[in-house]
Amino acid sequence: MSSLTTTEADQAASARSKKRLTAFLFVVPLLAFILLTFVAPIGSMLWRSVHHPAVAELIPLTLVELQRWDGTALPDETTLNVFAQELHGLAKERLSGKLSEELNRAYTGMSSVVKSSARRIARIETEQLATQGAGTLLKAHGNWSKPEVWYAIKRAGAVYTYDYYLTALDLELHPEQGIQVREDTQIYLQLYGKTLNMALVITLFCALLGYPLAYYLAGLPENRANLLLVLVLLPFWTSLLVRTTAWIALLQTNGVINSFLLSTGLISQPIEMLYTSFATVVAMTHILLPFMILPLYSVMRGIDPSYLRAALSLGAKPIPAFARIYFPMTLPGLSAGALLVFIISVGYYITPALVGGTDGQMISNIIAFHMQRSNNWELAAALGSLLLGLILLLYWVYDRFVGASNIKLG
Amino acid sequence: MARSLTTRFSAFALAAALGTAGFAASAEESLTVVSWGGAYGVAQKKHVIDPFQKDTGVKVLFEDYSGGVAEIKAQVESGNIQWDVVDFEVIDLERACSEGLLESIPHEDLPAGVDGKSAAEDFIPEALASECAVGNIVWSVVFAYNEKTIGGTKAASIEDFFDTKKIPGKRALRKRPQVNMEWALLADGVAPKDVYEVLATPEGQQRAFDKLATIKDDLVWFDSWSQAPQLLNDGGAVLVQSANGRFYDAIRQENKPFVIVWDGHVYDLDAWAIVKGTQKKDLALKFIAYATGSKPLAGMPDVAYGPTRKSSMPLADPTAAPHLPTAHLDKGIQASSDFWADYGESLGEKFNEWLLK
Numbered sequence: 173m174s175s176l177t178t179t180e181a182d183q184a185a186s187a188r189s190k191k192r193l194t195a196f197l198f199v200v201p202l203l204a205f206i207l208l209t210f211v212a213p214i215g216s217m218l219w220r221s222v223h224h225p226a227v228a229e230l231i232p233l234t235l236v237e238l239q240r241w242d243g244t245a246l247p248d249e250t251t252l253n254v255f256a257q258e259l260h261g262l263a264k265e266r267l268s269g270k271l272s273e274e275l276n277r278a279y280t281g282m283s284s285v286v287k288s289s290a291r292r293i294a295r296i297e298t299e300q301l302a303t304q305g306a307g308t309l310l311k312a313h314g315n316w317s318k319p320e321v322w323y324a325i326k327r328a329g330a331v332y333t334y335d336y337y338l339t340a341l342d343l344e345l346h347p348e349q350g351i352q353v354r355e356d357t358q359i360y361l362q363l364y365g366k367t368l369n370m371a372l373v374i375t376l377f378c379a380l381l382g383y384p385l386a387y388y389l390a391g392l393p394e395n396r397a398n399l400l401l402v403l404v405l406l407p408f409w410t411s412l413l414v415r416t417t418a419w420i421a422l423l424q425t426n427g428v429i430n431s432f433l434l435s436t437g438l439i440s441q442p443i444e445m446l447y448t449s450f451a452t453v454v455a456m457t458h459i460l461l462p463f464m465i466l467p468l469y470s471v472m473r474g475i476d477p478s479y480l481r482a483a484l485s486l487g488a489k490p491i492p493a494f495a496r497i498y499f500p501m502t503l504p505g506l507s508a509g510a511l512l513v514f515i516i517s518v519g520y521y522i523t524p525a526l527v528g529g530t531d532g533q534m535i536s537n538i539i540a541f542h543m544q545r546s547n548n549w550e551l552a553a554a555l556g557s558l559l560l561g562l563i564l565l566l567y568w569v570y571d572r573f574v575g576a577s578n579i580k581l582g
Numbered sequence: 583m584a585r586s587l588t589t590r591f592s593a594f595a596l597a598a599a600l601g602t603a604g605f606a607a608s609a610e611e612s613l614t615v616v617s618w619g620g621a622y623g624v625a626q627k628k629h630v631i632d633p634f635q636k637d638t639g640v641k642v643l644f645e646d647y648s649g650g651v652a653e654i655k656a657q658v659e660s661g662n663i664q665w666d667v668v669d670f671e672v673i674d675l676e677r678a679c680s681e682g683l684l685e686s687i688p689h690e691d692l693p694a695g696v697d698g699k700s701a702a703e704d705f706i707p708e709a710l711a712s713e714c715a716v717g718n719i720v721w722s723v724v725f726a727y728n729e730k731t732i733g734g735t736k737a738a739s740i741e742d743f744f745d746t747k748k749i750p751g752k753r754a755l756r757k758r759p760q761v762n763m764e765w766a767l768l769a770d771g772v773a774p775k776d777v778y779e780v781l782a783t784p785e786g787q788q789r790a791f792d793k794l795a796t797i798k799d800d801l802v803w804f805d806s807w808s809q810a811p812q813l814l815n816d817g818g819a820v821l822v823q824s825a826n827g828r829f830y831d832a833i834r835q836e837n838k839p840f841v842i843v844w845d846g847h848v849y850d851l852d853a854w855a856i857v858k859g860t861q862k863k864d865l866a867l868k869f870i871a872y873a874t875g876s877k878p879l880a881g882m883p884d885v886a887y888g889p890t891r892k893s894s895m896p897l898a899d900p901t902a903a904p905h906l907p908t909a910h911l912d913k914g915i916q917a918s919s920d921f922w923a924d925y926g927e928s929l930g931e932k933f934n935e936w937l938l939k
Contacts, residue, residue: 269680272923280928281782284920287680356928359935366938425752426817446818447802529803530937538934544650545758546927547677 214560221336221553227328230271231258235329238322243347247322249306256293256305259286263294277548278324285313323347336554359538360555364562367535370452371517377457378513379506382464386505389465390472401469408462416523419455420446423527447529455523460516464509471505507574515563535559612641613865617669618852619646620808621831621885626669629881630873637872640865648806651678658683658858666860667869670715672708672851673760676919677926679714685856685863686713687870695893696876704876708851708916709890715853716874720888722826722849722907722914723761725753728814729839740846743821744769744793746800751820754813757803759933760922761823761848764915766793768846774914778921787929791936803937814840830886830905842905847914849907851890 176184228235237251246252262268272286289312293301296308309316327335327345338344342358343351385404389397407415422428423445430442445451475498483493521536528534535555542552615631617623623646631642645665647653651674657663670678678684695704702710709717727737737749743765755762767777767786770793780786794801802819804810810824811832826847832838854873856866872878879889880897888908889895895903903909 266686267682270682273677273681276924277927281924283680283924287920357931357935359931359938362935362938424816424818525805530798530801533934533937541930541934544652546930547651547655547681548927549655 217553218557220550221557222332222334224328224333224336224550225331226270227274227325228331230262230267230274231255231325231329234258235326238326238329241322241326243323243326244319246317246319252306252309252316253302254305256301256309257298259290259309260293260296260298260301263290273547274328275325278328279315279321282315282321282324285315289313289316320347336550337558339551340554340558360535363533363535363538364558366533367518368562370449370456370532370534371514373453374456374460374517375510375514377453378461378464379510381457382461382468382509383502383506386465386468386472389469390475404462404465407458412459412522415459416455416526419451419458419527423451423454446527447532449528449532451527451529452524452532452534455527456517456520459523460513463512463516467508467512468502468505471502471508475501503574507570511567511570514566518563519559611639612643613667613862613869614643614645614665615667615669615869616645616647616665618649620828621835622827622887625881625885625887629884630878633878634869634872638868640869642869649674651681651683654678654683654857655681661859663857663860665857666862666866668855668857669718670853670855672712672715672717672853672919673917673922673926675712675715675853675855676923678855679712680923683858684714685858685860685866687716687856687867689713689716691867692716692871693875695891696897697893699893704891704893705874706890706892709853709874712853715855716870717851717853717890718874718879719852719882720849720890720907721852722844722847722910723823723917724826724829724842724844724847725821725823726814726829726840726842727821728817729841731817731820736841737821737843738845739843740765740769742843743846744797746797749820752800752802752818753797754802754804754810754819754822756807756810756823757805757937759929760926761917762794763787763790763929763933764848764917765846766790768915769793777915778918781921782925787932791932794936811838811840814838826905826907827885827887844910844913847907847910848917849911849914850917850919852887 234251234255237254238247241247241251259268259271262271268286268290272283272290275286276283289309292312293305293308296304301308315321327333335345338351339354340360342354342361344354344356346352389400389404392400420427424430425442425444425446427446429445430439433439434442479501480493480498483497484490488497518534519536520534521540524532524534525537525540528537539552539555539559542548542555617626623644627644631644634640635642647668649671654665654668655678657665675684689701689710692701692705694700697704705717706720711717725737725743731751732749733751735748737743742749743753763781764777767780767790768774770789772780772786772789781790802813804813807825807828810822811828813819814822814829815832815838826842829840829842833840833842854870856863856870860866874891876891876893877897879891880894882889882894883898883902883906886902886905886907888906889898907914
């Protein structure tokens, strides 16, 4: 046998690369889809949480002046004059509102201060402001004489910032004391903790309910198992909103469950179930249960029953045989299901918003608040990025101790 | 092969070009108008959208949203403007306007009322307060009870809302600080004219939270006005907060035994505004001038919202008059959009923190 000639080798190589190209072309649509709908949005979210050029674009000259400022007393008159002139320009171009919104975020209450000052300053000529701007500004509102306000403006002017991450971790940067716990409001860490806790409880319930059912289904003959699987899948195909509202009808004060319990005389007062974390856990467990059952079922189907029989015939008692032979073989399905349920429930939004009430809130609800109500997309992005980081971290921990290669979806 | 591909490609390009051309032609005469849906949306369709389409031949795509600025901000930032005209809550309007998300509207071009008075005289002053919008209705956040579930003592004042001894049972509020903070202070004895001044201080905010805390265990929170009549109907709560029109519609259309309590109501305006950068600004201006005319506005009392033109009242259904917020102004306060532009975010955070306590 002689080795291939150079031409033959080239032909083979070109055939191979052609095949690879064809294979790649098949993947292109999916790749483009993932890039466009998944990688790009997440990337832009990460970017937005650290990149914030709005203030720097609005008042560039003031920020240059503020570079010289030591941060203790009021900035010098020149700085204030420059700021007054820039504010004049912004007011003329109807951009002062944007500045007011941005500064209000850095220092609560500045929105109306900027707006009223801008109205006052817009009436004065620019040349006049070059010398008397500082005076006008200080007369317009007392807040302009506070060094904290100028410190906040300077911070807000940074194009690249980690301030939103500090806020998302309930921290703040103090001019003298450095990074410290936020004085104003502390909410986000608590919410992250609560979200993880809820997700864990939901995952646990899904496993407790899903495992026996999957075990039962896996032991049935194929045709009956398929019939029963449809019952598992039926709610899976039903709209999420319908399932959530069905729980509202069941759980509410005069709902199905309470009326039933009242009529049987088991209780004399209706139990408060809706708008609690209990309702969130129940509704989400129901909604996410198929994600647990399906991987478990398909893994259990693949397990040869003769292993368990062999263990029993070799003298193992039923429970140890199950725990030491059968259960370890179902672990890949269990971890896949648990991971799916956990990750989905960490980011869940609609169900907690509808049935969760006060104590059923999760981090996604506050992210939605910052997206829709307060309009602070940068903070929402920072909160979302932290959540993403947290999940990746948990996945890494999981991979270290259990091994990601163990996951089996079917 | 290459040739056929080119032919196919050019055919495709031609089809695409024709498609866009057809699209552009129809785009000239269509306008996307976004509002709140529900009974209010039905009234707007009947009295504003349909007559406008008939009179001008312009096709109006009438869509719903649930408030907030997020969608508009996304459209303006990406330059992909889908909505032309939006019905705003004034609380959101101030922020959207100051962020540069809206076009300015020349108020002097608005038509005179049917009685001949100029627009500036005909409109109530609040309706023309913002350069970005024209107010179209006065609506109000009120609370109501259900005759069937209230029991012997009926609620009559905002103090009763916070008095669980007098009226036991759950209370339902929308999950946000707006209006709820105002109510807490009013019930705690703050004079209506001082509410926003007190609320701007940390002590005042604490006072409002403390007052809300007295009924915290009896509070049910909801996220959308549409949930409110449902809660009152099925007994989920005894006293329920909502927009007055939602209750009025349930009372009138579905004969629900609801009673509205006007004491301490917080009234606000809704206003038409134009999304910045829309290609159809002229058409949008034309629509707003039409929609805020005396006659279309006279249809709004159908859902118990007060028209912002004085000349509309004589044209409106007289039976609705006692149910309009404008008939109860002495018992309420006006929502301050300036205050909420300043404190919306920080109080929103504090409110969520308080909820978790």
